[in-house]
Every structure is written in structure tokens, then in C-alpha cells.
Amino acid sequence: MKKHASSHGLAVLVCTISAGFIVKICEEYYPKAVQLINKFSDYFVRLFDLKYSVNTISVLAIAFILACIWGCAFSFMHAD
DSSP states (O other), rough: OOOHHHHHHHHHHHHHHHHHHHHHHHHOOOHHHHHHHHHHHHHHHHTTTOSSSSSHHHHHHHHHHHHHHHHHHHHHHHHH
């Protein structure tokens, strides 16, 4: 149980930091992708009347996607 909790806690940290780097790198090399993510984030902010910036929600959206990938990989690694 401690291994799974540590793995998931580390996943949150790694995915959030990685998402920040991904957004910054994509701004330079893939501006259309960042525009798409920002458009989604802006919609999300307006829909739920959030007080966060679009950039913050963009990072969280990428972190969510990375966490889903981590979860799928974790599931396959621990399939009994």
C-alpha cells in the first residue's frame, strides 16, 4: 500500500512539473497546440467562473492528461 501511495504522490508532482515544462516548450515550437489548449482552458474558466488564469488551467489540463497516462501504465504494470 505504501508503494502505491508513494507512486501516486510522485505522479502528481512529476506530472504537474512536467506539464509546466511542456506548455512552455510548446509555446515556442507548437504555438497552434498551445492556442488550442488555451482555448479549451478559457472555455473551462468561463464555464465554471474560476478565478484562475488560463495558463494555470492549461498546465492543469496537461497534468491531467499525463496523470491518466501514468495511471494506465500503472494499471498494466500491476495487473495480476
